[in-house]
Amino acid sequence: MSNVTRTAMPAPAGRAAAKKELPEHFKAYKHVWVFVELERGQVHPVSWELMGAGRRLADRLKVNLAAVVIGPEGQHTRNAALDAFCYGADLAYLVSDNVLSDYRNESYTKALTELVNTYKPEILLLGATTLGRDLAGSVATTLSTGLTADCTALDVDADGSLAATRPTFGGSLLCTIYTLNYRPQMATIRPRVMPMPERVVRDAARIIVHPLGLVEDDIVTKVLSFLPDRDAETSNLAYADVVVAGGLGLGSPENFRLVRELATLLGAEYGCSRPLVQKGWVTSDRQIGQTGKTIRPKLYIAAGISGAIQHRVGVEGADLIVAVNTDKNAPIFDFAHLAIVSDAMQLLPALTAAFRARLLPNSRARIAV
Numbered sequence: 001m002s003n004v005t006r007t008a009m010p011a012p013a014g015r016a017a018a019k020k021e022l023p024e025h026f027k028a029y030k031h032v033w034v035f036v037e038l039e040r041g042q043v044h045p046v047s048w049e050l051m052g053a054g055r056r057l058a059d060r061l062k063v064n065l066a067a068v069v070i071g072p073e074g075q076h077t078r079n080a081a082l083d084a085f086c087y088g089a090d091l092a093y094l095v096s097d098n099v100l101s102d103y104r105n106e107s108y109t110k111a112l113t114e115l116v117n118t119y120k121p122e123i124l125l126l127g128a129t130t131l132g133r134d135l136a137g138s139v140a141t142t143l144s145t146g147l148t149a150d151c152t153a154l155d156v157d158a159d160g161s162l163a164a165t166r167p168t169f170g171g172s173l174l175c176t177i178y179t180l181n182y183r184p185q186m187a188t189i190r191p192r193v194m195p196m197p198e199r200v201v202r203d204a205a206r207i208i209v210h211p212l213g214l215v216e217d218d219i220v221t222k223v224l225s226f227l228p229d230r231d232a233e234t235s236n237l238a239y240a241d242v243v244v245a246g247g248l249g250l251g252s253p254e255n256f257r258l259v260r261e262l263a264t265l266l267g268a269e270y271g272c273s274r275p276l277v278q279k280g281w282v283t284s285d286r287q288i289g290q291t292g293k294t295i296r297p298k299l300y301i302a303a304g305i306s307g308a309i310q311h312r313v314g315v316e317g318a319d320l321i322v323a324v325n326t327d328k329n330a331p332i333f334d335f336a337h338l339a340i341v342s343d344a345m346q347l348l349p350a351l352t353a354a355f356r357a358r359l360l361p362n363s364r365a366r367i368a369v
Contacts, residue, residue, distance in 0.1 A: 022180075022181060022183075023181065026181075026182070026183040028120050029120040029121060029122040029183040029184060030063050030064075030120065030121070030122055031058070031063045031064045031065070031066055031121050031122060031123075032054045032057050032058040032061065032063060032064070032065050032066070032121065032122070032123045032125070033054075033065075033066045033067075033068050033093075033121040033123065033124045033125065033184070034047065034050045034051050034054045034065070034066070034067055034068065034084075034089075034125050034126075035047070035050075035068045035070075035112065035124070035125065035126040035127070035132070035135070036067050036068060036069045036080050036081075036084055037126070037127050037129060037131055037132055038069060038070070038071045038076070038077060038080050039103060039131065041076035043080050043083065044127055044129055044131075044191070045191065045196065045239070046127035046128075046129060046132070046189070046190070046191040046192075047127060048083075048087045048196060048197065048199075049127075049189075049191065049192070049193070049194040049195065049196050049197075050125045050126075050127060050189055050194060051065070051067065051084065051087035051088050051089060051197060052087070052088065052194055052195060052196065052197030053125065053154055053189065053194045054088070054123075054125055055087075055088040055197070057123060057154060057155075057156055057162070058090075060155075060156050061122075061156055061160055063122070064090040064091060065088055065089050065090050066089060066090065066091050066092060066093060066121065067081060067084030067085075067089040067091075067092040067093070068092075068093045068095075068112065068115060069081040069084065069092060069093070069094050069095070069096075070095045070096075070100055070108055070111045070112065071095075071096060071100050071101075072096065072097065072098050072100050072101040073096045073097060073098050074096070077094070077096045078094070078096070081094050081204075081207055082204050083199075085202045085203070085204050085205055086199050086200055086201055086202050087197055087199060088197060089205070090205060090206075091205055091206040091207070091208065092204075092205075092206070092207045092208070093115050093119065093207075093208050093210060094207055094208065094209050094210065095111045095115065095209075095210050095211075095212055096209070097211075097212040097214065099212065099214055099215065099216050099219060100212070101223075102223040102226070103131050103135075104219060104221045104223070105134055105135065105138055105221070106219050106220060106221060107212075107214055107219050108135050109135065109138045109139055109142060110212070110214055111210075111212055111214075112135065112139050113139055113142045113143060114210070114212075114213075115210055116139070116143060116184060117143075118210065119208070120183070120184075121183075121184045122160075122162075122183055122184055122185060123162050123184055123185050123186075123187075124139075124184040124185070124186045124187075125154075125186075125187055125188075125189060126186070126187075126188050126189075127188065127189065127190070127191060128149060128150050128151075128188035128189055128190040128191070129191065132188055133149065133188060136149070136186060136188050139186070140186050143184070144182065145179060145182040145183060145184060145185070145186060146177075146179035146182055146185065146186065147186040147187070147188070148164035148166060148177045148179070148186070148187045148188075149166065149187075149188050150166050150167075150188060150189075150190055150290065151164045151165060151166045151187045151188065151189045151190075151193070152165055152166055152167065152174070152189075152190075152193055152290070152313045153165040154187060154189070157178075161178050161179075161180060161185070162178065162179065162185040162187065163176050163177075163178060164176065164177050164178075164185075164187040165177075167290045167309060167310055167313055173309070174309065174313075190294045191238050191294060192238045192239070192293075192294040192295055192296045192317065193294050193313075193317065195296070195317070236269055237269050237271050237285075237286065237288065237293040237295055238293050238294065238295055238296075240268060240269035240295065240297050241268075241297050241298045241299070242263075242266050242267070242268035242269070242297055242298060242299045242300075243263075243268055243269050243270070243271055243288070243295055243297045243299070243300050243301070243318075244259050244262050244263040244266065244268050244269075244270050244271075244300075244301045244303070245259065245270065245271040245272055245273065245288055245300070245301070245302050245303070245305060246258070246259040246270075246272055246273075246276065246302075246303045246304055246305070246344070247272065247273040247275065247276065247302070247303070247304040247305030247306065248273070248275050248276065248304060248305075248306075249303065249304020249305065249306075249325060249326065249344050250303065250304045250344060250345065251304075251345065253276075253279075253280075253281035253282075255345060256272070256276070256281055256282065258303075258344070258345070258348040258349060258352070259272075259303060259348065261348075261352055262301070262348055262351055262352045262355070265352055265355050265356055265359065266355060266359075268299075270286065271286045271287065271288040271292075271293065271295070272286050272287060272288065273287070273288065273289065273305045273306075273308075273311050274287055274289055274291060274292065274308075274310065274311070277292070288311065288314045288315060289308075289310045289311040289312075289313070289314035289315075290309075290310040290311075290313045290314055291310060292314060293314065294313070294314045294315075294317070295314060295315055295317070295318065296317035296318060296319075297318050297319070298318075298319045298320065299318070299319070299320050299322070300315055300318040300320065300321045300322065301322045301324070301351075302315070302321065302322070302323045302324065302332060302336070303324045303344035303347070303348055304324065304325060304344040305323070305325070305332055306325065306327070306330050306331055306332060307323065307325075307330055307331040307332025307333070307334070307335070307336075308331060309331075311332075312331070312332075312335055316335055320337050320338070321335065321336045321337050321338070322336065322337070322338045322340065323336035323338070323339050323340065324340045324342055324344045324347050324348075325339075325340075325341065325342075325344070326341065326342065326343055326344075327341075328341045
């Protein structure tokens with residue numbers, strides 16, 4: 001009788017099993033950085049939202065939180081660096097040069113990659129704005145590192161790796177992505193996903209000034225003129241205190257007027273779910289969700305919206321979510337604070353009439369109080 005040696009099948013490899021030893025040259029990378037987006041003297045609010053998220057990550061890792069400010073010479077750029085300390089920064093890196101007066105990918109990529117290669121952060125966070133997305137992609141490519149885009153949550157695991165969570169498969173699932181063996185670990189986060197930290201007046205700490213070493217002739221792209229989009233009729237959904245939105249449950253594009261009427265009465269912004277944009281009922285600047293706008297209002301009224309996960313990640317930061325749907329099993333009821341099983345076509349006019357009776361003649365002033 002022959003002896004047969006059976007080899008046990010290996011267990012499926014998880015993330016921990018797949019992780020290799022971090023290359024030696026990456027072990028010097030420490031600290032959490034937040035890119036402070038500065039355009040024409042104004043800091044984008046997402047930068048301060050990311051300072052709050054970065055502070056939590058830095059505290060867990062027991063490292064410093066640093067702000068990165070890139071812009072033209074002058075007080076606006078320096079003030080952005082000083083303000084970073086009021087939002088929790090331990091230090092700030094400052095690159096100021098007049099060739100940085102306008103955002104251009106080439107000059108900003110050079111500035112940020114030079115900073116990374118010189119001072120070696122382990123985590124780098126940027127806002128998922130038009131500017132931030134453009135810059136993050138080119139910086140990650142230049143540094144040959146990973147980038148997780150449009151994150152909805154950030155954390156660090158037991159071994160100190162950044163856990164960046166984002167929707168996938170068209171918003172039907174949430175996945176957590178790790179950049180295991182490269183540094184820095186990069187992520188972009190959309191405006192209003194993270195709460196705005198309280199601004200606390202603090203004295204400036206350490207500001208490290210880094211020279212750019214770039215002249216105008218070295219930059220291929222030239223800014224010929226700046227045309228402000230003052231006349232564009234765009235929404236301000238991301239920063240509205242009250243938002244009213246509608247979905248397919250409204251039945252027809254004509255019925256969407258009920259959403260607009262209630263929003264107008266409340267001095268609110270109005271929005272919609274993705275299917276309404278796809279059908280052409282509402283313009284894309286009014287779409288709420290992972291592929292649209294992320295909002296954090298004090299009050300969100302959702303009428304006829306089922307609440308798929310891509311919509312949920314765009315609204316779950318709201319203080320109060322009131323959902324109206326005829327389907328008592330609609331997913332939106334799983335995360336709404338107040339669920340109303342009713343036909344939106346009947347409830348919206350009733351709500352509008354009730355608010356009109358209560359608020360007029362000074363509806364906008366009264367709702368603010």
